[in-house]
Amino acid sequence: MRRLSVESVMNSIGLTRGSFYVYFKNKKDMIMQAFKYAVNFSNHHIEDYLSKHAQDPQHTFDTFINFYLSEQHRDTSEGGCPISALAQDFSSATPEEKRLFAEQLSFLFESRRRLIKKHDHILTREEWIGVTCVNVGALILSRATEGTQISDEILSAARNFLNYYSQEPTS
Numbered sequence: 001m002r003r004l005s006v007e008s009v010m011n012s013i014g015l016t017r018g019s020f021y022v023y024f025k026n027k028k029d030m031i032m033q034a035f036k037y038a039v040n041f042s043n044h045h046i047e048d049y050l051s052k053h054a055q056d057p058q059h060t061f062d063t064f065i066n067f068y069l070s071e072q073h074r075d076t077s078e079g080g081c082p083i084s085a086l087a088q089d090f091s092s093a094t095p096e097e098k099r100l101f102a103e104q105l106s107f108l109f110e111s112r113r114r115l116i117k118k119h120d121h122i123l124t125r126e127e128w129i130g131v132t133c134v135n136v137g138a139l140i141l142s143r144a145t146e147g148t149q150i151s152d153e154i155l156s157a158a159r160n161f162l163n164y165y166s167q168e169p170t171s
Contacts, residue, residue, distance in 0.1 A: 113127075
C-alpha cells in the first residue's frame with residue numbers, strides 16, 4: 001500500500017486524481033474494496049477449479065492444497081491469494097482498517113472451510129485457520145525466495161505436511 005499512489009492508479013486507467021474521490025474515500029478504502037472484490041473473485045475461481053479438477057467432490061482438500069501450494073500459484077501472484085498479497089500491508093493499517101480486514105478474513109475462513117471438504121467432513125473453524133496459516137505462510141516464503149531451491153522446498157514441505165494431515169481422521 002505504501003508504494004501505491006492515487007495518482008499512479010488513476011493515470012494507469014486514464015482518469016484524473018480528482019475522479020478517484022468519486023469512487024473511494026481514500027487510498028485505504030480503495031485497497032479494502034479491492035480486497036473484498038479479490039476475496040469474492042478468489043472464492044469463485046476456487047469453486048470453478050475444484051469442480052473441474054477434484055477427483056472426489058467429498059474430498060476436495062488435497063486438490064485445493066496441491067493447487068494452492070503449487071509452483072504455478074506461486075509464480076502468478078497477480079491472480080493469486082488476496083490474503084498473501086495484502087496481509088502484510090494491513091499490519092500497519094489503522095484499527096478500523098484492521099477490523100475491516102479481519103471481517104473479510106473471517107468471511108474467507110467461513111466460505112473456504114465450507115467449500116473444501118476432507119473425506120466428506122467440513123473442517124472446524126480452528127482447523128481451517130491452521131490450514132490457512134500454513135498455506136499463506138508457505139506461499140509468502142516461497143514467493144520471497146522464488147528462483148531458489150528453497151522456494152520449491154517450502155512448497156513441497158507444506159504440501160507434504162498438509163497432505164499428511166489430510167490422512168488423519170478428524171474428530
